Amino acid sequence: MKNLFLKSPTGGIFIALVLVCLLFGSLTSRFFTPMNMSVILNQVSVNAILAFGVTFVIIAGGIDLSLGSLLAVSGVIVALLSQEGSYALWIGLLLTLLAGMAMGAFNGALVVLTKVPPFIVTLGTMTIGRGVALLLSKGRPISDLNESLNFLGSGDMMGLPVPIIFLIISFVFCQLLLTKTVFGRYVKAIGGNEMAAFVAGVRVNRIKLWVYVISGLFAALAGILLTARINTGQPNAGLGFELDAIAAVIIGGTSTRGGKGTITGTLLGVLFIGVINNGLDLINVSAYWQQVIMGGIIILAVVLDGLYQKMKK
Amino acid sequence: MVLSDCLLDIKGLSFSYSGSSILRSVNLRVEKAEIHALVGENGAGKSSLFKSIMGIISPSDGEIIFFDQGIRGLSVREILGKGISMIHQELMLIPELSVAENIYLGRENSAGGHMSLAAIQRSVQALFDRFGLDIPVDVKVKELSIARQQIVEIMRSVSQEAKLILMDEPTSSLTDGEIQFFTRLIRNLKEAGVGILFTSHKMEEIFEFADVVSVLRDGEMIGTYRTNEIDAHVLVEKMVGRELKDFYPKSDVEVGEPILDVENLGLAGVFQGINFQVRAGEVLGLAGLVGAGRTDIGQSIFGIRPYTSGEIRYLGKRFEAKHPSEALEAGMAYLGEDRKELGIIPEMNIRENMTLGLLRMFQKMQAILFQAEKKATEDNSDALRIRMSHAGQKIQELSGGNQQKVLFGRMLLNMPNLLILDEPTRGIDVVSKFDIYSLILELKKAGKGILLISSDMTELLEMSDRVVVISKGSQRGELNKQEASPARVLQLALHA
């Protein structure tokens, strides 16, 4: 068991996470309470779901910068469809998820058909998406939402807050998809060596399209969750979220060059950032210092992970 | 104490790692002024032997005696100090420093205080003159060719008064012209009394300048032979441990119906008017100069680069693959000419690489059937004698030959009817080459058809039943076994 842990690619970030938890635990007694743990998981749920989805894209060798905008559009759509007294909740949820997949498919189609680098394509759809969110919402936040939508954001189910349940389900789904299915294997192959995968018979374009659809799907789910949490459909939501999500994925050990990565690593990366955010607030560090410290710790984590990988060899 | 001519005497050396024995009671002697080659397939234990001598790893048993002194257990520094040094495949020079500075790197403060740049240069120049080298001592190393850089690295050892120099595949990065340069230096070193122990896969150079050759196989020392008393054929037999009737195995195989029938095939701007057949049980070779379009023909048939004119009939029926997966499903297999680019997925392990294109064989709905996959790949690996620590090993850790075997394993998973092989033995060790030739023969006997593309003229002519010559995208002729000679092939290939 010990061997398995030490050899795993996520050993380094796991150690970093534990260290950071111990640090904050020692600085304030409020850190290690069950309530606070629940708060942390709640807070990272949106980012985590976003990050799980984009992990596939990054492993396949691409990138998706439009996450924040897709999140906002989805949040607006679900808000519009969940107005008090209009459609049933599940209709709103279903249509929003489908919309997310459609937007992801748009990204994927552009990447596959135009050969323009994904960075540029999703930079463009990021802007388009933001505009669509503003158009649909006429620039103002949408309130008067269905009670049941709010339940998704603040309610409890089986003793756990609903967002955490979403988090767990998303984690399990993505983990299984990446490690146990043919699709997951193909994603890793394409990221590892696209040409070789093609020659070996993998339908590269098809798989590439699908990873962007997955990214869009999870961005929509994250959008639904955020809207449920703050009880408003906000066109400005999610600004910069793609950077947080991608940072979590990279910290978690997925390589930007593709071919390598785990969902577990992404989860650890998300938790790492979430713990730091929560801890710094708990000990009341000023906002400016928070930025500096966050950046510093992230660099430290990546460097330590690099050393750890080297030591393993 | 008897003053022997023996430089290095290794007795009963053993070494294990993670439970497997890498070296088993190895005996080896290197004499003064001897050029000693060490051969063996990858994984035979050559690098472990070198590392033991250099003190990098500690053997579990045995003696290493250098100039009548036991050196086993000494640190690397001490061993370097005794006069043994090692040249690695990757050169360890500082590109921005001059030749002279590199040679004296770390030793600027020798007996007598700090040496000035001028003094260092003078010293190095004298050394170079002694060995008849015309490399300027004051230029930056990065401005030298690879061959000359290698010489500089060797001279570094010489200037440190090395008596024994270990070299790991010293000519692997050198061109034919540069190898001559190297050979001259080696001979000069020999004359100066230096002993050289080097590993190589190239038969020609072993017999060119080595005095003796030792064969290591599966961690055991099989024997040491004088190069003028043995020939390549026997040497390879000793390396492989089996009798080779022929390095290129042949046997009479009955040829059957055409599996592939290519008619007037063309790809705009690349090749046109290609006509040939590949029948069951035969190998059709495509000969030609580099860039003639042979790779493109192979890729067109397989669906990597769809053709624009002509027709392909496969198993009697019209066939066109628009995507490699279609060709795969029909029962074709393809091996690309550069396994790094077109073959392996570096981060994935052996098993994953082997099953990549045919995962559908181990798939139930979307899920992967891991047990079935494991069994199939294990059987395959055993059959192909792939040397690995375990199937979960990353493929990039394997030697070139073993990587190629994994790719062969991939092709054979569903027993294709037609195999398109593009440079199948490029960059692999001689024993693995033989394994692949044997495999091709087995496939012929099983009634498969093989399209062979190779720049190795001997290999192509020996392995093919018929040869089609391509020049600048056009077909220049078809030759049967008797007609196909290097001269005739070249004549057609050079046709303007």
Place this chain on the structure above:
Amino acid sequence: MKIRVLILFVACLVGSACSEKKKDHLVIGVSMLSMQNEFIQQVADALEKSAKTANVELIVVDAERSSLKQVEQVESFISQQVDAIILNPCEFEASSPAVEKAQKAGIPIVNVNSSTKSKPDAFVGSDDAESANMAMELIAKHLNGKGNVLMIQGYMGQAAQLDRERGAKAVFAKYPGLKLLASQTGEWDRAKSMSLMENWIQSFGDQIQAVFAQNDEMGLGALQALMDAKKDAQVYVVSVDGIQDARKSVEQGNLDATLIQNAEKQGSESLRMAVELAQKKKIKESNILIPFEIFQKK
């Protein structure tokens, strides 16, 4: 030949001069801080409405929170020779060049809602310090001068944040029994403030008695966190701006109070000023402060 060219040239000059005078309505350029902010949108809407009644052509552009962009937009207005400019500044210092350039070009410029270091020809807005003052007074009254308060700030360094902080600090000085437990930025954002509040609830728990949020979005975010933790009944929450969502929340009995910044009045008054200045009329009062109104549940 030369005479003909000269006549043609003069004719063009006269013609262009005439065509200028042909314009029968005023053109006013408007640069807004950010059209993604609901309050600013309301101001812009009010401007449009007033402009229509006054038969004024309005060119409205969004500076997207960038002072640099704003300066460029004003430069563009200047070259278009607008009759007046209404500026909703992004930043106190960095948007000042826009004011200076307009004045240098002789085009009257009116600041609305926020101020700049360089003084414009007129200013219409509300005193941000006043709003914070009023909000904190409400809190002080509710707590009888003694209690624990949390403050959620806007983007640090922005004029509104600085002024509102100033106004709040004055009240803290006035009532020594009021204790500021903590003060952090919520970046004017609802989700951020919600996370912040969640973390504060972990830190301070039942010690929290009141929250002052410098704008409604942040107040509503904090409120949501309190509601999730079932602590909203025991905590008095006040925020500033008076956006629709906030007013609704007050009516539903959740948010305790909001200070309405009269966007309607800010818009209509600044347009009126701009028109008067463009018509070269003499104006009585160049600094118009529109008072905040407390909005509470009756």
